[in-house]
Amino acid sequence: MAKRRLIALGALILAAGFVLVLALGNQSDLGAEVVACDAISFNGRQLLFTIEGVNDTVYSEQLASYLKTGTTIKVYQNKGAVVQFDSRPIEPAQLKNLKLKCIYQNEMASAHPWLISVGQADDDAHIEVFVGAFRATQYLPAETRPYFLEYRDGVLVRSWTGSRLMGLAFSAARYIDVDGDGYDELEIVEHGIKNGKRYSEVGYYRLYGFIPYRLNEMGGRDE
Ligand SMILES: [Ca+2]
């Protein structure tokens, strides 16, 4: 009787161990609250960039809408199989089965980040990272602000963080190879006022040196 109990106990311990191994095998560092995210496969690695943490909800006068902002930019490496995402930008719900290891994080709460997109826009191996921030500048009230960053040697560095591009605000942005030349352009939905009327239009940008230029209407703004 005691022997049978011992065998049953042994089987239970084995089963529990198996479940534990399965759970650890699927372990992901991903935080609970993902505000926005994007991924890129590069040099055989799949990297995921997220904005995480609960910050505040801000109101954009130019967009006449609210934006949910996060606190921290994080970079993960997908340790599991490379995943093809079926939407861009990626919906946070698509991340739940990935095996993600956090390899970098940067607290950016004061910039109120709400949008992130990553791409490869040149021959330089560093990954281009565009972040939609929301803050006031010295001369302008709080609004959506474009941050062109780079993920370089394992850290995020700033390339250009001006107050705005052609429009007064933007509501969406993503890196996409729109002309098929193998390099991503930044596609951005801009909003502004022309001749007293509100407009929205899609612009395509690329950095030349450190300055963004609009490809479909050359001329950046760095005020
Ligand atoms: Ca690059």
Ligand SMILES: [Ca+2]
């Ligand atoms: Ca291109």
